[in-house]
Amino acid sequence: MQRIIEEALMVAKKFGVSYADVRVIDRTEEEISTKNGSVDGIKSSSSKGFGIRVIADGAWGFSSSFVLTDEEISRVAEEAVDIAKASAKTKIEDVTLSKIEIYQDRVEEQVKIDPFSVPITKKISILLDADKLMNLQGIILRRGGMYFSKEWKTFASSEGAYLELERVISNAGISAIATDGKDVQTRSYPSSFGGDYQRKGFEFIEEVKLLENAWRIANEAIQLLSAKPCPSGKMDIILESSQLALQIHESCGHPTELDRVLGEEASFAGTSFLTPDKLGKFKYGSDIVNIVADATAPFAIGGFAYDDEGIKAKKIYLVKNGEFVGYLNSRETSKKLRLEPMGAMRAESWNRAPIIRMTSINLEPGDKAFEELVSGIDNGVLMATNKSWSIDQKRLNFQFGTEIGWEIRNGKLQDMVKNPTYSGITYEFWRNCDGIGNKDYYHIWGLPNCGKGEPMQVMQVSHGASYGRFRNVQVGVLR
Amino acid sequence: MMTRDKIQTILKKSVSFSEGDQTEAMLYGGKSYLTGFANNHIHRNVGENNYNLSLRVAFGKKIGSASVNDFSDEAIKNTVKRAVEIAKLQEENPSFVSFAKPEEAPEKDFFVEKTAEVTPDMRAEYVKKILDKSKEKGLNANGTFVIDLMQIGVLNSLGISRFCSLTVASLKSVILGDTSSGYSIETSTNVDDISVNSVIEESIGIAEMGKNPIAVEPGKYEVILSPYAFAEFISSLSYLALNARAVEEGTSFLAGNFGKKILGDNITIYDDGLSPETIPMPFDFEGVSKKKVVFFENGVAKDVVYDTLTAYKNGKESTGHSLPQPSSFSPYPMNIIMKGGDLSKDEIISHVEHGLYVHRFWYTNPMDPRRAVITGMTRDGLFLVENGKITKPVKNMRFTESIITALNNCIELSKEKRVMYDSSSITVPYVRIKDFTFTSITEF
Numbered sequence: 001m002q003r004i005i006e007e008a009l010m011v012a013k014k015f016g017v018s019y020a021d022v023r024v025i026d027r028t029e030e031e032i033s034t035k036n037g038s039v040d041g042i043k044s045s046s047s048k049g050f051g052i053r054v055i056a057d058g059a060w061g062f063s064s065s066f067v068l069t070d071e072e073i074s075r076v077a078e079e080a081v082d083i084a085k086a087s088a089k090t091k092i093e094d095v096t097l098s099k100i101e102i103y104q105d106r107v108e109e110q111v112k113i114d115p116f117s118v119p120i121t122k123k124i125s126i127l128l129d130a131d132k133l134m135n136l137q138g139i140i141l142r143r144g145g146m147y148f149s150k151e152w153k154t155f156a157s158s159e160g161a162y163l164e165l166e167r168v169i170s171n172a173g174i175s176a177i178a179t180d181g182k183d184v185q186t187r188s189y190p191s192s193f194g195g196d197y198q199r200k201g202f203e204f205i206e207e208v209k210l211l212e213n214a215w216r217i218a219n220e221a222i223q224l225l226s227a228k229p230c231p232s233g234k235m236d237i238i239l240e241s242s243q244l245a246l247q248i249h250e251s252c253g254h255p256t257e258l259d260r261v262l263g264e265e266a267s268f269a270g271t272s273f274l275t276p277d278k279l280g281k282f283k284y285g286s287d288i289v290n291i292v293a294d295a296t297a298p299f300a301i302g303g304f305a306y307d308d309e310g311i312k313a314k315k316i317y318l319v320k321n322g323e324f325v326g327y328l329n330s331r332e333t334s335k336k337l338r339l340e341p342m343g344a345m346r347a348e349s350w351n352r353a354p355i356i357r358m359t360s361i362n363l364e365p366g367d368k369a370f371e372e373l374v375s376g377i378d379n380g381v382l383m384a385t386n387k388s389w390s391i392d393q394k395r396l397n398f399q400f401g402t403e404i405g406w407e408i409r410n411g412k413l414q415d416m417v418k419n420p421t422y423s424g425i426t427y428e429f430w431r432n433c434d435g436i437g438n439k440d441y442y443h444i445w446g447l448p449n450c451g452k453g454e455p456m457q458v459m460q461v462s463h464g465a466s467y468g469r470f471r472n473v474q475v476g477v478l479r
Numbered sequence: 480m481m482t483r484d485k486i487q488t489i490l491k492k493s494v495s496f497s498e499g500d501q502t503e504a505m506l507y508g509g510k511s512y513l514t515g516f517a518n519n520h521i522h523r524n525v526g527e528n529n530y531n532l533s534l535r536v537a538f539g540k541k542i543g544s545a546s547v548n549d550f551s552d553e554a555i556k557n558t559v560k561r562a563v564e565i566a567k568l569q570e571e572n573p574s575f576v577s578f579a580k581p582e583e584a585p586e587k588d589f590f591v592e593k594t595a596e597v598t599p600d601m602r603a604e605y606v607k608k609i610l611d612k613s614k615e616k617g618l619n620a621n622g623t624f625v626i627d628l629m630q631i632g633v634l635n636s637l638g639i640s641r642f643c644s645l646t647v648a649s650l651k652s653v654i655l656g657d658t659s660s661g662y663s664i665e666t667s668t669n670v671d672d673i674s675v676n677s678v679i680e681e682s683i684g685i686a687e688m689g690k691n692p693i694a695v696e697p698g699k700y701e702v703i704l705s706p707y708a709f710a711e712f713i714s715s716l717s718y719l720a721l722n723a724r725a726v727e728e729g730t731s732f733l734a735g736n737f738g739k740k741i742l743g744d745n746i747t748i749y750d751d752g753l754s755p756e757t758i759p760m761p762f763d764f765e766g767v768s769k770k771k772v773v774f775f776e777n778g779v780a781k782d783v784v785y786d787t788l789t790a791y792k793n794g795k796e797s798t799g800h801s802l803p804q805p806s807s808f809s810p811y812p813m814n815i816i817m818k819g820g821d822l823s824k825d826e827i828i829s830h831v832e833h834g835l836y837v838h839r840f841w842y843t844n845p846m847d848p849r850r851a852v853i854t855g856m857t858r859d860g861l862f863l864v865e866n867g868k869i870t871k872p873v874k875n876m877r878f879t880e881s882i883i884t885a886l887n888n889c890i891e892l893s894k895e896k897r898v899m900y901d902s903s904s905i906t907v908p909y910v911r912i913k914d915f916t917f918t919s920i921t922e923f
Contacts, residue, residue: 038571064525088520112695120565128570264522267657271655273922388845392841392856
């Protein structure tokens with residue numbers, strides 16, 4: 001590994017770059033899916049390669065390859081420099097980077113059971129046991145899945161950084177779809193879109209408790225078919241933590257990405273309403289809203305030891321006591337705004353250049369018991385488990401749908417309702433947050449599929465949340 | 480790029496190393512370059528050389544699969560061994576009959592040398608034309624210029640042996656003004672088909688027309704959707720409705736409706752991987768030739784796409800729409816085309832007394848799959864149409880509408896079409912739709 005890295009940095013330096021870094025990644029993945037009592041697919045894959053990022057003539061270039069030979073390393077390093085020099089033909093100013101502390105380190109993931117040491121048969125059997133429990137009259141589709149990955153990444157820079165980093169991820173989730181011939185309803189566990197993900201070994205699969213929840217969600221899917229539609233109008237809502245996690249993701253995580261803010265993602269993902277003039281001067285939410293970017297959060301898949309610029313994992317506030325106070329940034333963007341680099345540059349794999357990504361964006365828990373949150377509502381809805389999401393390109397107007405809801409009347413949970421949706425404008429919504437559940441309900445959810453960038457990069461991020469109560473929200477679109 | 484011979488050798492070796500009853504090897508990859516620009520300069524400029532070998536091994540009805548991007552003999556042997564182990568540990572898949580069987584199929588290739596010869600400097604030159612014009616107009620240019628050089632080879636122990644190479648060039652411009660934005664994209668296998676001037680003209684034109692938008696109330700509007708907006712609106716049909724898996728799983732609104740007229744008379748939508756109107760692909764990831772599949776003919780639900788597994792299960796033949804296997808999204812239509820009408824875009828606009836012209840939709844997501852209810856935002860150009868003319872720019876709005884309802888309310892279609900490409904293609908005209916529902920507004 002060291003040879004590849006030395007060769008790449010040497011060739012880059014030969015072509016006169018002012019900065020270069022190299023990442024070599026070797027990743028193994030395993031994905032198991034079951035459907036209606038059978039194995040639907042097992043995918044075992046491995047991918048390795050390297051990427052070289054350079055600044056030449058004051059502009060960025062990046063190239064990458066799966067071929068780890070001396071000849072290809074030279075070609076790719078030279079290509080990265082050629083690409084940078086082509087970029088420089090349109091530059092307005094030279095790229096400059098914030099100064100950072102340089103580390104040499106090796107970090108192994110602390111897992112109890114290596115997920116690749118567990119036989120596939122055991123994994124299949126857990127999923128098929130859960131499948132059996134979901135096999136109720138009216139359920140037409142039962143799905144289960146597990147995903148495991150393990151990678152070693154070596155990062156080195158022309159400034160002397162040298163990091164060897166291990167990363168292990170485990171995932172499990174199930175879902176049941178019910179139909180009565182007219183309507184179709186879905187329930188998922190522990191959350192939608194594949195379940196939950198953590199930086200843990202196979203021990204995580206037991207913690208997820210699929211078997212304890214399989215019958216319940218299948219039964220709920222059937223009940224939803226005859227449930228009444230979610231009411232519509234302005235009312236109070238409580239979001240369960242996995243839905244609140246996605247709300248944080250879309251309405252706080254993305255708009256605090258400084259590359260978006262500075263217009264660097266305008267071509268695809270969009271920009272942000274949290275412009276630099278608002279930093280430290282904008283009431284993002286109510287006084288009880290505290291949101292952190294915490295790459296040090298234990299087991300969180302948005303966490304890591306060092307980011308892809310070699311910055312050691314940090315925790316910073318994005319929103320403190322409701323004030324907007326921080327950005328997710330990179331060495332380049334932090335320099336532009338004279339901010340402290342906080343380490344949010346991440347690349348999907350060896351074949352992508354790092355961009356600013358969420359780490360673990362967490363809403364700090366409040367002090368309320370669930371019963372207290374409910375008892376404070378005369379007319380409202382409790383909503384759980386995301387079904388749909390959409391938000392404008394400045395991250396202001398959002399609309400979410402959840403799998404399930406329950407009416408709240410006179411401080412008590414009432415009937416189940418189907419197709420709950422709510423919408424709003426980001427800062428108005430968060431300013432109306434008047435209750436956050438305590439740490440007993442707090443959980444950091446792994447979201448493996450955050451898409452951003454061109455070329456597209458799918459990133460593993462995470463969000464900590466408890467319950468959240470929001471006043472005077474527009475509920476209901478579907479009738 | 481790898482040579483065709485090298486790809487064939489890797490595929491043959493992969494199959495020969497296997498002890499399975501049936502073995503399939505698929506190698507896919509190539510080189511890919513993207514020059515990205517923002518704030519009137521190139522800010523991201525990247526290249527990639529990557530291939531992936533996917534293997535499937537079957538013992539009776541037990542299938543194992545594994546993939547790797549190291550093509551040394553040792554790595555291939557280990558990957559075959561892994562696929563064999565997985566197959567042996569599997570339970571039987573009762574639906575599995577066979578991998579794809581050989582068929583008469585002429586070779587087709589879509590590799591354009593001119594596209595493959597584009598260098599980083601040439602990409603910068605294309606982009607610079609957009610940047611210069613944007614600066615001249617006091618605007619802010621953003622976008623990408625993408626060059627993809629792809630190869631795919633499929634070989635299986637039953638005699639399938641296919642190879643194809645393909646180039647794609649795509650130039651996108653998103654122009655930002657202080658209170659507006661405009662969008663344009665052109666995509667082709669041949670870089671010479673891309674007109675940088677028309678991309679500049681459209682994206683800057685929309686941005687300039689969009690200055691100082693007014694707010695209008697949400698509600699039902701007659702709309703003219705550009706091909707960009709319409710392709711985005713119907714794109715989720717690919718996985719929600721137009722494939723055998725979605726029908727089987729009950730999420731497709733075609734389930735139980737085949738042969739019935741469920742959309743308007745003027746709605747004919749099909750998939751055709753070999754049409755000159757699409758970014759072509761002669762065969763799928765199992766090596767099966769692409770067949771033309773008609774989803775809706777004059778509003779009548781006709782058929783959906785199949786891969787080998789769903790075809791055998793339903794007593795049909797694969798239509799050549801497998802994704803790389805195993806995949807929970809397969810089969811998948813990769814080349815959706817909608818039949819256009821006789822009118823020009825301007826004629827359609829001239830017929831609208833009061834409505835909205837939507838240049839682009841963004842962040843669409845299904846809210847109710849069975850009813851195909853989609854929500855999303857307008858972006859990069861929304862205009863009021865009054866008495867047959869575009870009159871005023873409008874602040875962006877959220878729509879929430881069923882595709883089924885909208886395709887029953889479609890009054891007119893244009894003869895002009897655009898192909899939108901993002902790994903798969905959708906080629907559609909401008910459409911005029913009545914009673915399209917906007918549910919809320921945003922601040923810009």
